[in-house]
Amino acid sequence: MLRATKYDGAEHWVQPFRVLADDGNLLVTEYRARTPIFTSRGEFRSPYNSRVYFWRDRWFNVFRLSRPGCALALWYCNVTTPPTLTGGELTYVDLDLDVCVRPNGCIELLDEDEFEAHQRKYDYPDDVIRAAEDAAREVAELARRRQFPFALG
Numbered sequence: 001m002l003r004a005t006k007y008d009g010a011e012h013w014v015q016p017f018r019v020l021a022d023d024g025n026l027l028v029t030e031y032r033a034r035t036p037i038f039t040s041r042g043e044f045r046s047p048y049n050s051r052v053y054f055w056r057d058r059w060f061n062v063f064r065l066s067r068p069g070c071a072l073a074l075w076y077c078n079v080t081t082p083p084t085l086t087g088g089e090l091t092y093v094d095l096d097l098d099v100c101v102r103p104n105g106c107i108e109l110l111d112e113d114e115f116e117a118h119q120r121k122y123d124y125p126d127d128v129i130r131a132a133e134d135a136a137r138e139v140a141e142l143a144r145r146r147q148f149p150f151a152l153g
């Protein structure tokens, strides 16, 4: 299971996954559409198949979302602490900021207000704030340059 928490350890997002590849840094996983996902806002079934890219040294992940039988829909990138995979459990802290990338090249930074509010609520250290802001910029730049994993098709 993938277990994302907020900064205080509260469960935020729990999702089953299958490992497709793992080179020790880059971990590629897969989630099938309609499989239950447990979130702090209730159970949720995504209409999308996801291929998810995690790097153990990066402060973001990338969900490549596509409807079953259809071409790519979008990439949804979450700013998080670097993930840890232990005994089949993939864990990280969600740091609110998200970057949505569409195939037409539209790149949108989301949840800045939540990031702002949670800096105060959870008292994020300065280095965490800086790492999160850098990560949002870094993933948007990769998308702008169409670098891995933002290939069309």
Ligand SMILES: [Mg+2]
Pocket: 095, 096, 097, 098, 110, 111
């Ligand atoms: Mg968010």
